[in-house]
Amino acid sequence: MKIQGWEKISGFTYKGYSIINPIHDANEEVYYANILNLNHSNMPKWDIELTITPVKGVIKFRILDSVTQHLLAKSHLTKTNIDTLQKFREQYEMLVDDILESAQHYTASKVTKNINGGTTGIVNQVQSAGVNVLYGSSSLSTTFTPAHLLQTIKDLQEQIDKLNSK
Numbered sequence: 001m002k003i004q005g006w007e008k009i010s011g012f013t014y015k016g017y018s019i020i021n022p023i024h025d026a027n028e029e030v031y032y033a034n035i036l037n038l039n040h041s042n043m044p045k046w047d048i049e050l051t052i053t054p055v056k057g058v059i060k061f062r063i064l065d066s067v068t069q070h071l072l073a074k075s076h077l078t079k080t081n082i083d084t085l086q087k088f089r090e091q092y093e094m095l096v097d098d099i100l101e102s103a104q105h106y107t108a109s110k111v112t113k114n115i116n117g118g119t120t121g122i123v124n125q126v127q128s129a130g131v132n133v134l135y136g137s138s139s140l141s142t143t144f145t146p147a148h149l150l151q152t153i154k155d156l157q158e159q160i161d162k163l164n165s166k
Contacts, residue, residue: 002028003024003028003031003050003052003082003088004083005085006022006024006031007022008022008085009022009033009085009088009089009092010022010033012089012092013038014089014092014093014096015039015096015097015100016037016038016039017035017036017037017038017039017046017096018035018036018038019033019034019035019048019092020033020034020035020036021033021034028052029051029052029054030049030050030051030052031048031049031050031052032047032048032049032050033047033048034046034047034048034066035047035048035063044066044067045066045067046063046064046065046066046072047063047064047065047066047069048061048062048063048092049061049062049063049064050062050082057078057079058076058077058078059076059077059078059079059081059082060074060075060076060077061074061075061076061077061082061091061095062074062075063095063096063099072099073095073096073098073099073102074095075091075094075095077091
C-alpha cells in the first residue's frame with residue numbers, strides 16, 4: 001500500500017516541529033521521517049514511523065525520541081486517514097499536540113512536587129529559613145541580614161529555572 005506524495009511532506013512544520021528526510025523501505029510497507037525541534041538551538045530530533053499491515057489495512061503511526069527510542073505518541077489509522085497530504089498533516093499535528101500536552105502535564109506535576117515536596121520543596125525551604133531566622137537556629141547565622149534572605153530566594157529561583165529547563 002503506497003502512500004502517495006510521501007516525499008513531499010519534507011518541510012511540514014507545526015509549532016516549531018519540522019518534518020525532514022522522508023523515506024520508505026523497498027516494499028513500501030514502512031515509511032520513515034525525522035522531526036527537528038526548531039524551538040531549541042541544538043534542534044533535537046524525533047523519528048516518525050508509519051508501518052502498514054496490508055492484511056488488516058491498519059497503519060501504525062508512531063513518533064519516537066531519536067536518541068532513546070522512547071515512544072512519544074502513537075495512533076492507529078486507516079489509509080483514508082492519510083490518503084491526502086492534508087489529512088496526513090492533520091494526523092501529524094494531533095500527535096505533536098498529544099506530545100506537547102503530555103510534556104506540559106509532566107512538567108507541571110514535577111514543578112508542583114518540587115515546590116511543595118515535603119522537606120525538600122521550595123515552600124518548605126523558605127518556611128524553614130523563616131523559622132530558623134525567628135528562633136536563631138544554628139543552620140543560619142544569628143546575625144541575619146537581608147542579604148541572606150536575598151541569597152536564599154536567588155538560590156530557590158535558580159532551582160526553579162533549572163527544573164523548568166528540563
